[in-house]
Amino acid sequence: MTATSNPGKAGRKNPYVGPRAFRSGEDLPARDFEIRELTDLLIAERIALLHSPSGAGKTSLIQAGVVPRLERGHPSWGEVPFLASRPLRVKTPARTGLAVRNRYIHSVALDLLPLRDEAEVAEMRFPEIIAAAMPDFEKYTPVLIFDQFEEILFLDPTDWDSQGVFFAELGEALQDNDIWVLFAMREDYMGGLDRYLHHIPGYLHATFRLDFLDTAAAKKAIIEPADKMGVKVTEEAADELVQRLRTIRVQSPANGVDLVKGPYVQPFQLQVVCRHLWRTLDKEKQGRFSTIDLDRVRRHADIAASLRRYYRDTVTEVAAVTGADELTMRDWFESNLVTAQGFRTQTLTGPASTDAGAGAVLSALQDAYLLRSDTRSGSVWYELAHDQLITPVLEDNRNWRESRLESWQKRARDWRTTRHRELLLAGDELRQVQRHASVRELTPDEQQFLRESIVAERDRSVIARARSAVSRLTGLVALLTLTIVILAILLMLD
Structure with missing residues (x-):
């Protein structure tokens, strides 16, 4: 692996994409076999299903591998070239106030007919939508790409009637042998397709499973992108990265927590860690480095730090896009997705927010x-995508709270756990927080903490007034008693 470009050139593009999917025109490393096999299966069978565990890289395989290979063509495929649709999704909602015949079909129509008025396609059947889109595929063989197809099953698990209509009309449209289709979905949802397969020509018998990266493929995915940028990743450095990436935490009834080496590496974690490593070296060396060796990996390839950065950036971006409260979201991760013992757990509910729906x-x-x-x-x-995210989530939440939260907000969090009354606000501090609350939104826990503080302050005020009244009454009684005693003495002297 020799340098192929000027290693001293500053500002080189980071060759690792991070958590996002690879796009058309980008080189997808270590997946040549999968690209070739899936493309050949689709060409031969016309309708195929790509399935994988979450995070294996289905979208990357399609966008950066299968679609470019389809559109490049091959003499054995015939003279009519293939042209893939944009990724079709079934989750896009209709605009507010627009009644649609079928939410899933309408969502696909918005992708296939982006220039049509939305109201115009609201009542269209699937075969009509396909026919209307065909002029865009003139002189080509169309390939419809349904990405993240599991959405049709979990957006509303009870909506069997509308789902049935979608599959029936899709199957009707696919009776036309001039249309190729590739479905991509998470494999843990495949069982939900059974009740609809009779609508699809061939019953989706042609399937292809995409797995995570084995150790050899993971090394290749580490070494090749850097090599294309003129940077050599040594074998020892790549081995160390792979070993770190395949380490997982396993709960043992006898020994608590064990760290074991798994048989695979998750592509998105590899990309996150390698992107962070490259960014760190690029900043430290001002772009002037030609080798990533074992020492640099040991000093800079901090898996937890990379995942903390990934978690922090994702939560901030989602909060900005959806309008959700970032503190509420972070609290939800910590309280609903991680146990008190530090293990992953699952939840049925999303983070509560007054500005964004939990579904979004x-x-x-x-x-x-x-x-x-x-x-x-x-x-x-719902659960965290990987148990290696547990520590980064907890650590980044702690750092975020220390840098962002005021002292009373931290006390509110402690009070939520302990319910100790001495943590409640009082006096000038309480009045200051009340003024603060009038100009900003509080989390539900903060609202409850403030309410309890107000109640406790009122109770203290009542008790203080009662004590004052008792004190004054006691004083009067004492004065009266003294007066009586003096009068008695005077009478005795007389």
């Missing part, structure tokens, strides 16, 4: 691979 927040967090979901008995459960 949960969807955005899943799109960023920070969360994953699991459907059981018609209920959707």
Whole structure:
């Protein structure tokens, strides 16, 4: 692996994409076999299903691998070239106030017919939508790409009727043998398709499983992108990174927590860590480095620090996009997704917010691979995407609170856990926080803390007034007693 460009050139592009998916035109490392096999399967079968565990890189495989290979063509595929649609999603809602015949079909119509008026396509059937989109595929064989197709099953797990209409009309449209289709979905939702497969030609018998990266592929995904930028990652450095990335925490009934080496590396974690490592070296060396060796990996490839940065950036971005309160979101991660013992747990509910629906927040967090979901008995459960995120979440939350929260907000958090009355606000501090609360939104816990503080302050005021009255009454009684004694003495002297 020799340098292929000027290693002293500052400002080189970071060759690792981080948590986002690879895009068309970008080189997807270590997936050549999967790209070739899936493309050939789709060409041969016409309708295929790509499935994988969450975070394995389905979208990257499609966008940076399968679609470019399809559109490059091959002599054995015939003279008519393929043209892939944009990724089709079933989750896009109709605009407010617009009645649509089928929410899932309408969402696909918005992707296939982006220039049409939304009201115009609201009542269109699937075959009509496909027919209307065909002129855009003139002189090409169309390939429809349904990405994150599990959404049709978990957006509303009870909506079997509308889901059935979607599959029936999609199957009707696919009777046209001039249309190729690739579905991509998380494999843990595949069972939910069973009741609809009879609508699809071929019953989706052609499937391809994308797994995580094994150790050899992970090394390749570390070494090759840097090599193309003129930077050599040594074998020892790559091995060390792989070993760190495949380390997982396993709960043992006898020994508590064990750190074990898993058989694979999650692509998104590899990209997050390598991007952070490159950024750190680029800043430290001002772009002038030609080698990433074992020493640099040991000093700078901090898995936890990289994941903390990823968690922090994701939560901040989701809060900005959805309008959710960042503190509420962070508290939800800590209290709903991590146990008191420091293990992953699952929850049915999303973070509460007055400005954003929990569904929008949960969807955005899943799109960023920070969360994953699991459907059981018609209920959707959410958990952290990986147990390596637990420590980064807890540490970044602690750092964020220390730097952002006022002292009374920290006391509110402690009070929520302990309910100790001595933590409640009083006097001038309480009045200052009340003025502060009138100009900003408080979290539900802060609101309750403030209410309890006000009640406690009123109780103290009542008690203080009562004590004052008792004190004055006691004084009067004492004075009266003294007066009586003096009068008695005077009478005795007389």
